[in-house]
Amino acid sequence: MHQRVKDLVDRGDRFLIATHIDPDGDALGSAFSLCFALNELHKEAWVYLRDSVPYQYEFLPKPRTVLGPTDLTRNGFDAFFILDCGDLRRIGDELQRFRGNCFTVNIDHHDTNEAFGQLNILDDRASSTAEILYGILKALDVPFTREMAVNIYTAVFTDTGSLRYPNTNALAFSICQEMVQRGVVPSEVASGIYENHPKARFDLLCLALATLRTHKNGRLATMHVTKEMFDKTRTSKEHTEGFVEDLKEMRGVEVALFVRQIGPTRFKASMRGKGSVDLAAVARSFGGGGHKNAAGCTVEGPLRQSLKTLIEAIPL
Ligand code: AMP
Ligand code: MN
Ligand code: MN
Numbered sequence: 001m002h003q004r005v006k007d008l009v010d011r012g013d014r015f016l017i018a019t020h021i022d023p024d025g026d027a028l029g030s031a032f033s034l035c036f037a038l039n040e041l042h043k044e045a046w047v048y049l050r051d052s053v054p055y056q057y058e059f060l061p062k063p064r065t066v067l068g069p070t071d072l073t074r075n076g077f078d079a080f081f082i083l084d085c086g087d088l089r090r091i092g093d094e095l096q097r098f099r100g101n102c103f104t105v106n107i108d109h110h111d112t113n114e115a116f117g118q119l120n121i122l123d124d125r126a127s128s129t130a131e132i133l134y135g136i137l138k139a140l141d142v143p144f145t146r147e148m149a150v151n152i153y154t155a156v157f158t159d160t161g162s163l164r165y166p167n168t169n170a171l172a173f174s175i176c177q178e179m180v181q182r183g184v185v186p187s188e189v190a191s192g193i194y195e196n197h198p199k200a201r202f203d204l205l206c207l208a209l210a211t212l213r214t215h216k217n218g219r220l221a222t223m224h225v226t227k228e229m230f231d232k233t234r235t236s237k238e239h240t241e242g243f244v245e246d247l248k249e250m251r252g253v254e255v256a257l258f259v260r261q262i263g264p265t266r267f268k269a270s271m272r273g274k275g276s277v278d279l280a281a282v283a284r285s286f287g288g289g290g291h292k293n294a295a296g297c298t299v300e301g302p303l304r305q306s307l308k309t310l311i312e313a314i315p316l
Pocket of ligand 3: 128
């Protein structure tokens with residue numbers, strides 16, 4: 001499998017790397033490190049981001065060749081790499097239209113991956129997409145620069161909830177260790193992500209916490225943010241990163257559900273669990289996806305109704 005990627009990279013010159021909308025640490029870290037790696041191999045590479053980089057990840061070394069939706073004009077790419085994306089809807093409409101029938105390499109760790117590539121490198125036991133990519137970069141024999149190391153470290157670190165979640169495996173630790181040997185300063189990464197919030201984020205968190213409820217004998221905790229709350233605190237979706245993880249810290253909670261408004265009657269749900277429920281299956285029943293303990297979907301309907309439907313669908 002890795003040999004096929006090596007052949008593809010050897011034969012090609014120009015590559016486009018994409019990841020999912022609303023990118024997280026694994027999405028950005030994997031995409032950026034692959035871009036730097038291809039450059040090390042004297043290949044031209046671009047990273048396509050539908051959305052801007054959330055402020056938590058502004059410290060990441062970023063390639064100079066990052067494209068947005070308005071830059072998708074000319075398609076002379078030898079292959080597309082799509083990273084950390086369970087299905088093609090998650091790359092966004094603009095890239096879906098642009099991709100045409102270009103050869104696609106799908107590298108991912110979601111349980112729900114639809115194997116949409118011509119080449120699919122999938123491992124749902126991997127802690128992160130970066131963990132799979134690490135194996136590929138070793139096979140490509142590319143040296144790990146400090147820029148790549150910071151990206152890979154951040155990707156593994158964030159997707160494992162700072163090396164705490166059940167997906168944290170021995171390889172996650174050994175990759176992080178190797179990246180530290182290659183120049184990563186763990187405290188710098190941690191403070192970039194976790195100690196860099198604007199005050200407005202806490203204003204939003206105050207409003208969100210006022211909506212905190214428990215259900216099912218305290219085994220499910222829910223919290224939500226409406227458009228009105230975003231407007232009042234002058235915040236946006238990036239300021240909600242970490243809210244659902246905070247909810248999970250409550251004793252006795254097995255599933256945390258966080259919902260944010262994305263349209264007049266449209267809500268994005270994020271679910272996090274501790275192992276007792278298959279949340280990927282719950283998310284899939286709403287057309288979403290993810291992993292057993294971390295999944296997401298979009299629901300349509302008024303807030304109360306959307307929450308009720310989601311709560312009922314979580315088998316606790
Ligand atoms: P989130 O709650 O958005 O942080 O996502 C949790 C996990 O579920 C991540 O691995 C996402 O890639 C995945 N996920 C979130 N929303 C969706 C969706 N609408 N469709 C498919 N997968 C999703
Ligand atoms: Mn992701
Ligand atoms: Mn991931």
